[in-house]
Amino acid sequence: MRKKEGDKSNEILNAATQVFARDGFDKAQVAAISTAAGVGTGSIYLYFTGKADILRALFSRFWDHLAKEMANLETSDPLLRLNDQLGLFFDRLAVNRDFARTYLRDHHRFLEFADLESKQGYLSCVEQGRNAFLEIAASHNAHETPPGNESTDLSQSILFGGVRASLEHLLTSELPAARVRSRMLTMAMAGILAATRENEP
């Protein structure tokens, strides 16, 4: 028998993060990833079913971590909780810029071809954000019929688009992360409040 040497699986994921960041998923060559990871090209296929599977694993790991961190937030005021959630998301990507690049460029592929199992963390994050949104809306409309949920989904999407864009800006400008973060949160909070007000009768 022979043992597996170290955790090649993780080394491959780390190498892939760099290569994807530099070349983007499509142009990234499996051979480049294997070289960066210091393993033979064929070894990739011992740990992953293919190039797409590497991306899947990368995002799956990211969202699983984030979902747990979000679940640990104990802020009871929904507005503050949402603020913390967005902050967590931002920070995790601001710290790992290679991954952030891949997130911005290729996350949509993850959503396209990952199975439900792999998306669990992602779905949990979306759900937790959504709950905060619904609570905020409810607290402003206590006595009226609840606003259509489609409306809060729309607001959530718009907000999240802003967060995404703030990360994009972070990568291309020289601004300090803290400055970008705070501006993003300021605008996000103002946006939510305005959206909530619009839902009122």
Added chain:
Amino acid sequence: MRKKEGDKSNEILNAATQVFARDGFDKAQVAAISTAAGVGTGSIYLYFTGKADILRALFSRFWDHLAKEMANLETSDPLLRLNDQLGLFFDRLAVNRDFARTYLRDHHRFLEFADLESKQGYLSCVEQGRNAFLEIAASHNAHETPPGNESTDLSQSILFGGVRASLEHLLTSELPAARVRSRMLTMAMAGILAATRENEP
């Protein structure tokens, strides 16, 4: 001599809009575009230098139109003007959903490989939006040192990310465009005001 039959160039662009919307730029096959356009595959290369050039032409045309429409806006209040600019952008994409899909998926490629000439319309639109932003900031900080421009650029990016996301939502939900549009503008305006206030001393 022989004349060119009709305006194949435009037929190719229209066909490409559909094919790109369905398959995305990468997976879209030149052969599929030529078939959809009802021309031979080789003819594509009489009108464009390659697949990438089709995308370039598509976006270039879009931004050139939009830049002109924006320039025609005569709203003097910068906040209202920005509102109108965003509205124009939204409407143009909401009306042509095939193109909107391609915009959302592949616009970054345009920015990557188009030359300055082709980007003129795009740059003009960004500039006009930026000017509105700066005026808004100036009108709130009349007596103080002007806020760093990096700050307004950041706000502009975040705002634009929200607009983008609203379009994404429009394509996947069943919400009427008018509803999405108005929510997007509500949140955008609230975001700008909050960002401007944050810049004050």
Added chain:
DNA sequence: GATATTATTGAATACTGATTCAGTTATCAT
């Protein structure tokens, strides 16, 4: 040390799809 078993490798394979170009067709000028 010998054997069995599993891990690893990277050159060869297989496939895809953009681009080319030799051949064909249409239009114009005379």
Added chain:
DNA sequence: ATGATAACTGAATCAGTATTCAATAATATC
């Protein structure tokens, strides 16, 4: 009508790259 020229076509070419797999290396067990 006929030659000249330009437009058009799509099968063949060619390049790039994900994946496979026969060969090799490392470890474990006896």
